[in-house]
Amino acid sequence: MNFPSLFSPLQVGPYRLTHRVVMAPLTRMRAERPSLAPRPLNAEYYAQRATPGGLIIAEASPVMAGGFGNPGVPGIHSEAQVKGWRAVVDAVHARGGLIFLQLWHVGRVSHSSFQPGGALPVAPSAVPISAELKTMTADGKPASYETPRALETSEIAGIVEAFRQGASNAMKAGFDGVEIHGANGYLIEQFLQSRSNLRTDRYGGGIESRARFLMEITEAVIGVWGASRVGVRLSPYGIANDSGEADPMPLYSHVVQTLNPLGLAYLHFIEPRSSGAGRAEVNHQNVPSAMVLFRPIWKGILITAGGFTGETANAAIADGHADAIAFGRIFISNPDLPRRLSQGLPLTPYNRATFYGGEEKGYTDYPVYGELEPA
Numbered sequence: 389m390n391f392p393s394l395f396s397p398l399q400v401g402p403y404r405l406t407h408r409v410v411m412a413p414l415t416r417m418r419a420e421r422p423s424l425a426p427r428p429l430n431a432e433y434y435a436q437r438a439t440p441g442g443l444i445i446a447e448a449s450p451v452m453a454g455g456f457g458n459p460g461v462p463g464i465h466s467e468a469q470v471k472g473w474r475a476v477v478d479a480v481h482a483r484g485g486l487i488f489l490q491l492w493h494v495g496r497v498s499h500s501s502f503q504p505g506g507a508l509p510v511a512p513s514a515v516p517i518s519a520e521l522k523t524m525t526a527d528g529k530p531a532s533y534e535t536p537r538a539l540e541t542s543e544i545a546g547i548v549e550a551f552r553q554g555a556s557n558a559m560k561a562g563f564d565g566v567e568i569h570g571a572n573g574y575l576i577e578q579f580l581q582s583r584s585n586l587r588t589d590r591y592g593g594g595i596e597s598r599a600r601f602l603m604e605i606t607e608a609v610i611g612v613w614g615a616s617r618v619g620v621r622l623s624p625y626g627i628a629n630d631s632g633e634a635d636p637m638p639l640y641s642h643v644v645q646t647l648n649p650l651g652l653a654y655l656h657f658i659e660p661r662s663s664g665a666g667r668a669e670v671n672h673q674n675v676p677s678a679m680v681l682f683r684p685i686w687k688g689i690l691i692t693a694g695g696f697t698g699e700t701a702n703a704a705i706a707d708g709h710a711d712a713i714a715f716g717r718i719f720i721s722n723p724d725l726p727r728r729l730s731q732g733l734p735l736t737p738y739n740r741a742t743f744y745g746g747e748e749k750g751y752t753d754y755p756v757y758g759e760l761e762p763a
């Protein structure tokens with residue numbers, strides 16, 4: 389019997405991927421300011437990582453002005469941003485690649501300095517992120533997280549509508565699909581989890597009510613794109629941004645089972661061992677494996693990410709735990725990652741200091757194999 393590998397083709401919705409090395413969504417904070425529109429440098433970065441029939445999931449992009457929590461993050465709520473993204477998408481398509489956009493709202497993982505009118509960030513409930521975690525203001529000064537303002541029930545439809553509009557803007561920009569960011573302690577996950585959601589209306593309380601916000605957003609986005617071009621990202625057992633459900637299994641089993649009949653393009657996990665990899669080097673021990681736990685429940689295409697090497701990725705696919713593997717940090721430093729993995733070539737190490745913000749350095753100057761390393 390022939391087991392599938394990273395280099396077996398894969399059908400994802402209407403798209404035939406030629407390989408299963410997916411580029412994970414990666415916030416890089418290098419959009420144009422103040423428009424927060426992607427610029428030519430961003431198009432070059434994505435084009436470098438595009439391969440014929442390879443899937444890129446572009447970085448998380450807020451669907452409304454109140455959805456930002458980091459400087460220089462590209463949005464998907466203005467004409468200028470749609471135009472900027474259009475150039476990114478065209479550059480990826482010119483190389484035969486596929487590109488989805490990740491739709492984002494950070495909720496309480498923001499600071500009033502990012503908010504229109506300097507208002508408090510919004511969240512399901514007025515529960516702040518732990519004081520042990522620090523953030524930065526819009527002009528880069530260290531700050532504590534504030535206590536967010538709990539959304540009124542009547543405001544929630546407006547946020548669902550912003551996701552619908554963001555999805556529609558992504559379509560105008562020419563993307564091949566969209567991914568809903570339901571992971572890493574951001575707004576959707578704040579609704580899902582009981583520590584951050586103390587609501588007593590129909591968006592809080594039991595699991596079904598806490599999942600309602602995600603489901604309404606997913607249905608709205610499907611209304612724009614059709615289910616086969618929509619993915620959802622979740623991070624069960626994750627702890628990023630002070631997230632974490634005491635007993636994740638009932639919650640996430642319900643979510644996965646509710647998503648099952650929709651016919652999504654894929655479900656995308658962040659493996660708990662890599663939770664928080666955006667902030668620091670992590671390798672959490674003795675944590676469950678999301679793909680192993682949820683594969684038996686999820687009926688569709690499963691993508692997962694978190695500390696994979698070519699070898700462990702191939703094993704996960706051959707063992708049937710996942711259909712494709714998303715790579716984050718090593719895709720930053722290896723623009724030709726699919727080729728390196730297929731040929732067993734050595735990898736260039738990444739430089740965490742240049743992950744967020746800046747220009748070419750640590751962004752578009754990583755070499756393809758055989759070129760000289762940057763000075």
Ligand SMILES: Cc1cc2nc3c(=O)[nH]c(=O)nc-3n(C[C@H](O)[C@H](O)[C@H](O)COP(=O)(O)O)c2cc1C
Nearest residue numbers: 412413414415448665666693694695715716717743
């Ligand atoms: C610099 C950086 C930025 C990230 N930005 C995002 C993001 O925008 N959306 C998201 O869902 N995950 C984000 N992540 C998580 C990655 O998508 C990925 O799940 C994680 O890095 C684990 O994969 P890896 O071990 O291959 O890096 C980010 C991670 C890093 C290192």
